[in-house]
Amino acid sequence: MRRGVYLLEEVEFHPMNSRRPLEYLKWLTDYKREDDRRAAGAAELTAGMSIRSREIDLVGAFYAVGITGHPQFKVVTLWDCHGGWAGGWRQMLEIYDDVQRNLFLSDIDDLRFGAYSRPLGAAPGSPAVADLLADGYAAPLYVFESARVRPGAVLDYLAAVREERAPLLADHGHRLVGAYEVQFCDAEAVVLWGTDIDAHLALQRARDAALGLDDEVAPDHRLISWRKRAREFLDGPWRETLLSPYPGSKLAPR
Known part of the structure; x- marks a missing residue:
C-alpha cells in the first residue's frame, strides 16, 4: 500500500x-x-x-x-x-x-x-479521502488544524491525535478526515476534521464548562486533558480555523 x-x-x-x-x-x-x-x-x-x-x-x-x-x-x-x-x-x-x-x-x-x-x-491510520468520497461522506463545516511540534515528533503527535483525540471529538460530532505530516520539514502537522455548526458550538461550550466558564451545559474535562497531552508534543503555535466547503467541490454536501 x-x-x-x-x-x-x-x-x-x-x-x-x-x-x-x-x-x-x-x-x-x-x-x-x-x-x-x-x-x-x-x-x-x-x-x-x-x-x-x-x-x-x-x-x-x-x-x-x-x-x-x-x-x-x-x-x-x-x-x-x-x-x-x-x-x-x-x-x-x-x-x-x-x-x-x-x-x-x-x-x-x-x-x-x-x-x-x-x-x-x-500518517498511519489516516483516512484516505478517496475512500470517504466513495462512501458519500461530506460535511457542511470543516476544522483545519495546524500544529508546530518538536522536530521529529510529528508522527508521534498524529498517532496521539488518532488514538486519543479522534474518539473524544467523535463524541462531539467531529470526524477525522485526514492526519498529515507536512513533507520536507520535520516539525509541522496538519489535521482536518468534518463537523457541523451545532456540533462545533456544543464542543466549544463543553470546553468552556470544563474551565468553569459555562454552567448551563455539561462539562467534558477530557477536552482540557487533551490540550495538556498535546503540549507534550508541541514546540510552537497550534491553531484551528473553520472552513466552509464551496458548493460543487467534492467534500461539500450535495
Whole structure:
C-alpha cells in the first residue's frame, strides 16, 4: 500500500475584494470537474490552466471562515495526488521540466495576492479521502488544524491525535478526515476534521464548562486533558480555523 500524498494550498486575496475568492473557487472547481473526465494518466501542461490531469484531484475547495482567526479573504484547497509520489505528485513536478512558457500563463493572473502550498503525507491510520468520497461522506463545516511540534515528533503527535483525540471529538460530532505530516520539514502537522455548526458550538461550550466558564451545559474535562497531552508534543503555535466547503467541490454536501 502506497502512502497517501496530498497538497494543501492557502490562497489569499488583497485588496479586500470579496468577489475574488468566489471567482477563484468557481474557476477552479469548473475546470477540475472537466479534468475528472480525462483518461487516466493523460496529463497535459496547457496555457491558462497549468497542468490538466485527473490524478491531481481537487477533493476539497473551502472558503476560510474569517472570524476564526486568519487574514481575510482566504481560500483553502486540498488536492489528492492519486498514485502517491509516483502518480499525481510526479505529474506536478514534470511541469517544471525545461520550465516551459506555458508554466507562466494563467487565466487567474492578478486574481490572487499570494498562495502558500504544503505537501502532505498521510500518517498511519489516516483516512484516505478517496475512500470517504466513495462512501458519500461530506460535511457542511470543516476544522483545519495546524500544529508546530518538536522536530521529529510529528508522527508521534498524529498517532496521539488518532488514538486519543479522534474518539473524544467523535463524541462531539467531529470526524477525522485526514492526519498529515507536512513533507520536507520535520516539525509541522496538519489535521482536518468534518463537523457541523451545532456540533462545533456544543464542543466549544463543553470546553468552556470544563474551565468553569459555562454552567448551563455539561462539562467534558477530557477536552482540557487533551490540550495538556498535546503540549507534550508541541514546540510552537497550534491553531484551528473553520472552513466552509464551496458548493460543487467534492467534500461539500450535495
